Amino acid sequence: MPATPLIMDVDTGVDDALALLLALSSPEVELVGVSTVAGNVPLPRTTDNTLRLLQWAERADVPVYAGAERPLVRSAVAAADVHGATGLGAAYLPEARTSPAGDGVEFLLSILQARPGEVTLVATGPLTNLAQAEARVPGVLRRARQVVIMGGAVRVPGNVAPTAEFNFYADPHAARQVLASAAELVLVGLDVTEQVGLEQAALQAHAGVRAAFCRAACEPVIAFKSAHYGFAGMHLHDPVALGAALWPQLFRTQRLWLDVETAGDLTAGQLVVDRRALASDQKPQGRPVACAMAVERARFLELFAERVLTP
Ligand code: RIB
Ligand code: CA
Numbered sequence: 001m002p003a004t005p006l007i008m009d010v011d012t013g014v015d016d017a018l019a020l021l022l023a024l025s026s027p028e029v030e031l032v033g034v035s036t037v038a039g040n041v042p043l044p045r046t047t048d049n050t051l052r053l054l055q056w057a058e059r060a061d062v063p064v065y066a067g068a069e070r071p072l073v074r075s076a077v078a079a080a081d082v083h084g085a086t087g088l089g090a091a092y093l094p095e096a097r098t099s100p101a102g103d104g105v106e107f108l109l110s111i112l113q114a115r116p117g118e119v120t121l122v123a124t125g126p127l128t129n130l131a132q133a134e135a136r137v138p139g140v141l142r143r144a145r146q147v148v149i150m151g152g153a154v155r156v157p158g159n160v161a162p163t164a165e166f167n168f169y170a171d172p173h174a175a176r177q178v179l180a181s182a183a184e185l186v187l188v189g190l191d192v193t194e195q196v197g198l199e200q201a202a203l204q205a206h207a208g209v210r211a212a213f214c215r216a217a218c219e220p221v222i223a224f225k226s227a228h229y230g231f232a233g234m235h236l237h238d239p240v241a242l243g244a245a246l247w248p249q250l251f252r253t254q255r256l257w258l259d260v261e262t263a264g265d266l267t268a269g270q271l272v273v274d275r276r277a278l279a280s281d282q283k284p285q286g287r288p289v290a291c292a293m294a295v296e297r298a299r300f301l302e303l304f305a306e307r308v309l310t311p
Contacts, residue, residue: 003030011039011125012049019238025307035104039125041087043069051096067104068128071171091216124238131174141183150241152189152271164269176260199233208311259286
């Protein structure tokens, strides 16, 4: 089976870094480019972190493109309290010898138009780049083979706010515009990513430089989770989203009518699910999207450990 061309749009951050390592170690896909966006930390850092990670993984051949440095409308937020000031936790990676290859939005436009129907796009940060691409060339996201998004929360509470997950909270206008696009979307929200916790003990059980990097990177996230939730581990949000593209057979999805709140003081970024039993001539709010609602956790963690934690 030939590898599927994959592009990732990331706000590297710790779990984005783990997702990139998973992509580089997975024969099902060929990572052909990465666009970066402001999110966990500001754009210069998310971009530098991505360049450093790819170089450290001996894959500096994968081009990195710097995208949006701020959300469409709202002011920028960050999550350095979770991911650390650099965005890579307590891990140190040597300075990148490469620079961004160009603009992130231009990259998305060019590859999706050049290779219609071929490329899987996995977005693990705020959706600003994707929304800007769709605004410039309406319908361009539909040219992706599949768009898998880490974001939102269907039945579970938010993380950064009572009803909002971080990526949707950081840029709710972009999230709304991307969900409204005609793209073939799979939404991987907290309902399923919070089912997959990587425990500190599991990280400590592995030897080798990659496991050592993951331990250092995950350190502040685990400290945050331990202090606030009593969980000595971290939820693999972004690797799970990539997993939905790599191993769809491990996931159960449900088609739900979705939209995103953009204006609420308390609810901006909330995923709004329309479950009303409407009359046949009434249209639900938003559009139908495949939402991941369950995952075979043990098998996912086994594959993740094999491909990322094992030398
Ligand atoms: O809510 C979790 C998401 O927000 C993950 O993508 C994490 O990296 C942060 O971007
Ligand atoms: Ca992320």
